[in-house]
Amino acid sequence: MKISLREKRRRQTALDIQRATLDLAREYGFDQVTTDAIAERAGVSTRTFFNYYTNKEAASVGHPLGLPEEAKRAFEAGNRLLSEDLRNLMAAHLEQIEDMQDIMQDMIRLARDHDRVKRLLDQFLAGLVEELKASLALRMPDAPDDLRRVLADWVLTGLGHAITDWVGSDHMSLQAAFKREWEVQSRVAEILLESRDG
Amino acid sequence: MKISLREKRRRQTALDIQRATLDLAREYGFDQVTTDAIAERAGVSTRTFFNYYTNKEAASVGHPLGLPEEAKRAFEAGNRLLSEDLRNLMAAHLEQIEDMQDIMQDMIRLARDHDRVKRLLDQFLAGLVEELKASLALRMPDAPDDLRRVLADWVLTGLGHAITDWVGSDHMSLQAAFKREWEVQSRVAEILLESRDG
DNA sequence: GGCATCCATTGCATAGTCTGCAATTATTGC
């Protein structure tokens, strides 16, 4: 309940602007789109556009969702198998994303052609890694730093692949894509273990 | 261009509230719906609800569109056959309404069961009649008052029927419904003339 | 090079909107 009505409206406007940006970029090409045009399409003044985003690139990426707080806390306090709790945490995160396939699609497509957009996305992903590392630090305080780092990396790389698969095909749910990715990674893990054992 | 960004947003909010009202009424029945619930569904505070509408009934009817100013002026200055110019004026008005079939549907259904809503709708229709009378007064200043009154009545009764037909069946366009109604009325007019002649 | 133009970006003052709260007034079921 911490999202006030104002915050809610704020998010909506931010989304409207992002949507406008992506739509115009798709229609005319990112470089042809002016901030004025975006503002107009979104139904706000140019000034307001800049109240929300520092530039077109930022607008096209929007304000991506972090890990859901609630699930994060559950994870940090969790006591089941680590991999299981991790899967739950990620599932909660995926759920948030699930109904933005169209936006994701445009965003990723855009990132392919525009480094500055791609960089923003990468930065955001890096932020998620940090977030997960922080949670892992609480969940397994005694584990060495680099283990947590690799683990967080591992999971979020999976997320990235899953999202890419998902936006590429409309018959697969994000959850399914992630599950598949997770399985692939698990198999890799097994192989690594075999070689260690052998 | 007279609609500022603020005015635009205002209209959107007014629409959101109306939509919320109609949706909730459909889901739970008009009488079970509280203003609080409407405000929450619409994403505004209760106070804001009352900034837009004086009560539930008003919210469910919204701020219906009057005759489009531009077309009205064209009509007033028109010099073709009166019936022709009238049809054009109405066509312009219908065009405005065309893409609100869902709202209309809920509104009319609601009006069937709720006198206070029905009264508002009737009042609104009466307002349209006045508007048209005023335009007719400019278009044909020399015609007697009661002739203009009957004419305006005649046209807007037709509009009412057309809208009812339209919301009742989704395969017919509003324009088509009005055309059909217009033809029926024309036939009636012919019959009246015949009897006069005979 | 230098100028004109278009667009991005920012600061600032102001107008306008939304909200929380509390008080007042119906309405309704019992």
Added chain:
DNA sequence: GCAATAATTGCAGACTATGCAATGGATGCC
């Protein structure tokens, strides 16, 4: 007639959006 619930309204303050004007960068043309 009395609670309880819902509808309304006033008000002051918090917050947001906007217009405008200024600055700076980039581009393209003479």
